[in-house]
Amino acid sequence: MRKLLLLFLFTGIAATAQKNLTLQQATSGKYQEFAPKSLVSPLWRKDDRAITYMSDNYASLMQRSEAANWAETTLVTKTELAAAMKAKFPDDAFMLQIFPYNYQWKDKGTLQLEVSGKNKMYLVLFDADKKEVKNAIAISADAKNQVLSPDGSTVAWLNDNNIMLSGKSDKTVTNDIDKGIVNGSDYTHRQEFGINKGMWWSPDSGKLLYYRKDETMVADYPLIQWDSRIAETKNIKYPMAGMKSEEVTLVAYDVASGNKVTLKTEGPKEQFLTCVTWSPDSKYVFVGVLNREQNHLKLNKYDAATGNFIKTLFEEKATTYVEPLHDFTFVPGHSDQFLYRTEKEGYEQLYLYTTEGKQLKKLGYLNVVIQDFLGFDASGKNAFYIGATNNGLDRQLYKVDLGSGKTIAVTTANGTHNTIVSTDGGLVLDSYSSITTPNRVSITDLKSKKVTEILNAEDPYKGKTVLPKMELVTVTAADGKTPLNGRLIYPANFDANKKYPVMVYVYGGPHAQLVTNEWLCGAGLFDYYMAQQGYVVFTLDNRGSDARGRDFEHVVHRNLGVNEMADQMKGVDFLKSKSFVDADRIGVYGWSFGGFMTTSLMLDHGDVFKVGVAGGPVCDWKYYEVMYGERYMDMPQENPEGYAGNSVISKAAKLKGRLLVIHGAQDPVVVQQNSMEFIQACIAAGKQVDYFLYPTHEHNVRGKDRVHLNQKIEEYFDTYLKK
Structure with a gap:
């Protein structure tokens, strides 16, 4: 009888055992199955103390108002919107799959929407309280870049390369x-x-x-x-x-x-x-x-x-x-004053100017880097913005007095605050996450300090899978002084007495940041998936990446890849200091600028990196476009040494390990010529390199084919690094 009981217990445990992520989940689950519960498309109604957002099934626009003590109500359904459109345009059909998620509030009671009919698109002004169409302008279903005039009477839109007006x-x-x-x-x-x-x-x-x-x-x-x-x-x-x-x-x-x-x-x-x-x-x-x-x-x-x-x-x-x-952002009530954002003094911050060009006030605060400008309060005397702080890890809401320049941090909890402020400046909707908090949404009254919790998301992985342990780490840059943010994901079922292979995931270029104090620490689920397969997964934001100020980024100028690689190698030194890291089994993977970094690391540090996967890599910056390329490298004729020094094509003979290069044949960003020239150089040097092409994809492999991509990356690491 006891054996039967034990068999029953073990069978029950097996039936409820949590499984590793599937490749499908690792590819899209972060934004679908495992997305923490949140408010979708939240907006404050203009001149009103009410917040609107999409319902869970995207069938309705929901509302919470201060007058209703923040209780949830349905404001407008897609059925009501379709019926109102049918009443206005009886000869067309409106089968709305979802309520338009890209809505805007034109004024307190008027929604601005895009609604698709059978053969036309409509830009609609909709009375949300009366449930009726105030005005709708029909344009071609193939229209692009449509822009409604401020008075709501006319739409400008693109017909291929030409501009049309309708209304x-x-x-x-x-x-x-x-x-x-x-x-x-x-x-x-x-x-x-x-x-x-x-x-x-x-x-x-x-x-x-x-x-x-x-x-x-x-x-x-x-x-x-x-x-x-x-x-x-x-x-x-x-x-x-x-x-x-x-x-x-x-x-x-x-x-x-x-x-x-x-x-x-x-x-x-x-x-x-x-x-x-x-x-x-x-x-x-x-x-x-x-x-x-x-x-x-x-x-x-x-x-x-x-x-x-x-x-x-x-x-x-x-x-x-x-x-x-x-x-420019003009100050309400002051048609001769505007706010301008610049990093001229080290950090991208706000400056108050007159239309005659006189700087009235520097509105920056410490070394905070402004990320998003959110608007003004009702008086126009105070402005709100989201700023990066804590060495770029956190995002906080700040309020600055335009007259005195005094700045206060409205949010303070370490982590990432994604906030919107009511048009009167009195209420803040705060969606907050950190490495330990999936998402917590609340409304704060800035005057009374009263906080109303709207939702506190549960861990979406609980009961489904066990994510490997992750920790934030700090590595000192190659300059010997600058702290760099890193993310270390431990293998599943970690045993400190074992030695594990490593996948370094890298980007490293300007305008990108991979390590942040938010849920999952900014990582994609594929990183956690690879950790579940037995890899240490490591990422480091080197100098040159985003949210740390001008000097942190500008070290890349005229020498893309040099300081970035030096910092990444400090990350490798950090890894090698860990007893559980197998220093003979370190691989690297990256896409776009990360593909350039991956290839560069494989060539310049072939004794360290045994396996690499480079997606959409820039292989010689002379093959990249003017606007981005010349900003960081100047023209090839102005900087021949820099272009020669970071060309991976000229270094092909240095290849030692196993390298897989992947490219989209329709890539209009990093054209395929980059990787083809590199492959030819490898052939000329007698070096074996693996190459895979996605014939119909552009710079990124999207949709269902991305599962195929992730499978290929996993199999390449398993074949040449894991064994």
Whole structure:
């Protein structure tokens, strides 16, 4: 009887045993099955103390209001929205799969939405309380980059490379037949310099400002399409470092008259136009004019009616590079004052300027690096922003008094605070996570200090799988003084008396940070999956990466890879100091800049790294594009030593270990020529290298094929490192 009882108990344990992650879960589970519970698309209603967000099934827009003591109610359902659209447009069909998650609050009671019909798209102004359509403008279902005018009457949208207007004014703004002339595109300057739009309505809705990009002089670059009986060529415009770049202007279109005025942004034709901002009175346009060398920025003012240059407000120069990333933000009630973000004094922070170019106040706080500007309070006297602190690990909410410059930290708990502030500045919705907290959402009344908890997410892995132990570590950089943030994930069922192989996951380039004080420490689930397979998984944010200030990043200038590798090798020294690390079985994996780093480490430190997987790698920076490449490396003709020194193609003969190079055949970012030239150099040097191509993918392998990618990476490490 006792044996039967024991058999029953062990059988029950086996039935409920937690399993390792599957490859599918490791690929997409972080954002699906294992995503901590949260509020989806939360927004404060304008001029109201109520928060809205999506329901769990995306079928409704939910609301919590102070008046209802923050209880959850349903505000609008997709069924109600579809019925209201059908009443307005009875000849169309509206089968909404979900409630539009990219909604905005136009005012206190009006939602701005995009709703798809059977053959058209509609930009809709919807009365959320009356459940009726106030106004809707139909545009082509193939429309791109649609922008609604401030008064809600007209939509500007792109028909391929031309701008159309629909609504109160149905007009064709541009009609360029040559595809080399691109109007209104957010892909101007390849979306560097913070560019995320290509059209700007004036505040009075009377004018539309847009980019006109002439890339007819840029060389065609062929991408071979493999899906036809005879392969075809798709040409893209790809301005390589040191070669001819695009020429861009800004055009102001007067909706009433149809007149166009080109801003007289005089200077070299290949300069960059950034920080595009209308004045509140719609009379002027402010533009950041950056030279191609990217070391001299002029913040200029232009007359929108004539296009004439008025004055340069101020300038920024650097011995390395100047990188403008944000438009001006005008102060409410002060049409002659704006906030400007710059790292000119070491850390990206806020500065208060007049429209005459006078700096009124530096609003920076300690060494906090601003990440997101959140807006002002009702008086316009205080501004809110999210800043990176604690050596870049944490994200905190700050409030700064524009008059005195006094700054206070609104949130203080170590970790990552993702916050939004009500339009009156009195309430804060805080979504907080850390390495020990999946997600905790609360509303804080800044005046009374009352905190109302909305949700406290449970560990989404509990009862499903046991994630390996992870810890934050600190490594001193190769300069002997700078602390670097690292993440160490231990193998599953860790035994300190054993020795384990290591997978170093690396990126290492500007504008990226892999180690943060948030849930999972910023890691992807594939890292934890590999730890479950018996690997030590290590990641280090070297100098050159994000959120640590100007000097921390700018060490890369003219020598990409040099200081980054030196720091990564300090990480290797840290690993070797651990008794459980097998120093003879260290591998490295990275993508894009991380692919460049992986290949560089395999070649320059072949005695250390036995296996590498390099995805989409830059192999010679002369094959990369102008805007990013020349910022960090200057032109090849200006910096031949730097280009020669970090080219992995010229180092192919140094390869010792097993290296797998992976590339997307349709990659328009790091073109395949990079890896093909490297493979040819390996052949010439008599070096064996493995190569795998994803014929239909661009720079990243997305969708279901990413499971295939992760399986290939795992199998490569298992074959050549784990045994």
